[in-house]
Amino acid sequence: MNSRSGLTTQILQLLRPYWPLVLGGSVLGVVGGASVAALLAVVNHGLYATQADVVTLFFAFAGLCLLILIxxxxxxxxxxxxxxxxxxxxxxxxxxxxxxxxxxxxxxxRTHRLIPVLTQDVDTISDFAFFFSSFFVSLVIALGCMVYLAVLSWQLFLITGVVIVLGSLAHGYARTRGVRGFSTAREAEDQLHKQYRAIAEGAKELRLNRVRRRRVYVEQLQQTVDRISSVQIRSINLFVTARAFGTMLFFVVIGVALTLRPFLWPDSPAAVSSGFVLVLLFMRGPIDQVIGILPALGRAQVAMRRIAELSEQFSTPEHDLLASAPAAPGKTAIESIELRGVTYAFRAVPGSDPFVLGPVDLFVRQGDIVFIVGQNGSGKTTLIKLLLGLYAPHGGAVLW
Known part of the structure; x- marks a missing residue:
């Protein structure tokens, strides 16, 4: 199972206890968005209503406003x-x-990759979760407006649909490129956190060496910060350009429809033209809101991918490590620890062979004093971690 499907399964599991609230909120969002579209129809009808229709329109207007609020x-x-x-x-x-x-x-x-996931990535998803309701309601409003356009005139509805398809293609291209840029920037931010940690923990050493201090600042920190800034600017500019292109298309549709109406639809009532213009002008707000959230959606997608990678990386078959320990009648003494043919291999570094410890045979009785000696990098710490059970051996067995 890949990381993305694993995180999706995890989120669905987290949503399960709240499905009544999710369903209720979705229904309320649909009611609110559809009420906005119905309110536009009432307003358009009110522009050409007679005196006898005023009371009916007033109660319809008030009821729809209440539904929108709720x-x-x-x-x-x-x-x-x-x-x-x-x-x-x-x-x-x-x-x-x-x-x-x-x-x-x-x-x-490493810590410099771990902390940003726990703070920055989770906060990014939290921010998007706050805006998701507005995103959903705006999307429902836009769909309701399209339904009303189809009721007014199917020809105008087709023209608007073509424009929305063109705008969606532009935004799809911008979103694909933008998410790729956000992912690149997010990887660079890991390096930035590593460099922040280095200058904080190595402050004394850097203070004593002017050349190293300047090299760290100029060749590492500055270049990383500038790279993040440049990638973010390019990614967001793609969304801004696509948004402006979509807005321009709306006004082009209005101009084309008003220009061609006397030739293509000479018998259409004035209410159709006014309703068409009214709906398109109103749709610009919800669609701009939907488009405005797309960068946040792209960053949330990158954050979710990083969280999924961390979640998959730290999977362990020992699922009871946080469970309460059962009450034992008495302590069980470990009389001896024995290593039989134990081996442990680290990941290979590009350009060199992987370091492999072992096979190691060792028997330690309770009360023994054992000295582990060796050169730097010979595996003393690795051996102790194997004895403590912090590392699982790749070969052999550890016996108590």
Missing amino acids: GSIGADISANYVGQRIIAELRKSLAAKILAAPIDQLEIY
């Missing part, structure tokens, strides 16, 4: 609650995985 507030509250609860559960789940992760996996992953 739908939008209910959808926002439910989405915010469920989103924050899922983020809380995700944080606890990641912390549990780290506490139960094999030590060698933690050492390979």
Whole structure:
């Protein structure tokens, strides 16, 4: 199972206790968005209504306003609650995985990659969860407006549909390129955190060496920061350009429709033209809101991928490490620890052979004093971690 499908399964599991709230919020969002589209129809009808229709239109207007208020507030509250609860559960789940992760996996992953996932990536998903309700309601409003356009005139609906398809293609291209840029920037941010940690932990050494201090600042920090800035600027500029292109297309459609109406639809009533213009002008707001959230969606997608990689990296077959220890009648003494043909191999570094410890045979009785000596890099610490059970041997057996 790949990391993306694993995270999707995990999120679905986290959503399971809140499905009534998710369903209720979705229904309220649909009601609110559809009410907005219905309100536009009432307003357009009111522009040409007679005096006898005023009372009916007033009550319809007031009722739809109430539905919009209830739908939008209910959808926002439910989405915010469920989103924050899922983020809380995700944080606890990641912390549990780290506490139960094999030590060698933690050492390979490194702190400078781990901390940004737990803070920055989770916060990115949290921010998007807050805006998801607005994204959903705006999308429903846009779909409701399209339905109303089809009721007014199927010809105008087809023209608008073609324009939306063109705009969607532009935004799809921008989103693909933008997400790729966000992913590159996110990888560079790992290096930036590594460099921040280096200048904080090595402050004394850097203070004593002016050449090294300048090299760290100019050749590492500055270049990394500038690379992140350049990639982010290019990615966001793609979304901005696509958004401006989509806005321009809306006004082009309005101009084309008003210009061709006397020739193509000479018998159409004025209410059709006014309703068409009114709906298109109103649709620009919800569609701009949907498009405006796309960069946040792209960053959330990258963050979810990073969380999925961490979650998969720290998977362990020992799932009871955080469970409460059962009450034992008495302590069981370990009389001896024995290594039989134990081997442990580190990951290979490009350009060199992997370091392999072993095979090691060792027998230590309770009360023995054992000295482990050897050169730097000979495997003394690795051997002790194998004795402590912090490393699982790749070959052989550790016996108590």
